[in-house]
Amino acid sequence: METKKSLRVLFCMGINQNFFDAPPEEAKAVWAAFGQMWHGIHDLPNVTVYGSLDDDQSMVGPSAGWPWTTYLLADVPDIETVHAACNLFRSTVVGEGPFKLWKYCKVEARVGRELVIQR
Template identity: 45%
Template sequence: MTEQMRALVCIGVTDAFFAAGADERALVFHATKDAFAGMSERFGVTVLGTFDDDTLQIGPSHAFPWTCYLLLDVPDYESVRAIANVFRETEVGAHRMWHYYKVEARLGRPLFFGED
């Protein structure tokens, strides 16, 4: 029996994003949306939920609390690694996406209560 795995992808916005002009920030938004389109099909994950704290948190996120989160059911470690690689590989203008974001992923399992 294989134990179900969950991933919590924690995403912070860096100083570089806030230092960028409006056109560059718009480019980052569009590139991010495109880069993560079709996550379920591309990475074999199930998106259980998303959370964006950008209305109450202002400025860069260097650690917890993060700006936004993805909660995923994942088939394996490699699927989470592939999602993290999107930040490493996606070009946004003169930079890669990781220039604008800090990312940490946590792997775990479903909690034994609270999902009824």
């Protein structure tokens, strides 16, 4: 039986205008929630994170789409786990609530496979 290969996923994350409009205490709570989501992706079963890239020093303002604000590259065991990672944006509460992380940022998961070039 052939072993099921993991999916190579690039999580593309954009910060939206709500974050930039937030007062300092709210923005701090968003950053804490973003960290919770970020570590939540790392902690999903059988996820291997390879790296990240953050454009925050050369990109100013919200990301409506490409180029995104930050990226996370990982191997993920299946599409259900990709969906679980994306759902962290819907379920992670910011501060004492009532808002969830997706009020302030968004994610697009680009799913593919590792490119292997034979020599």
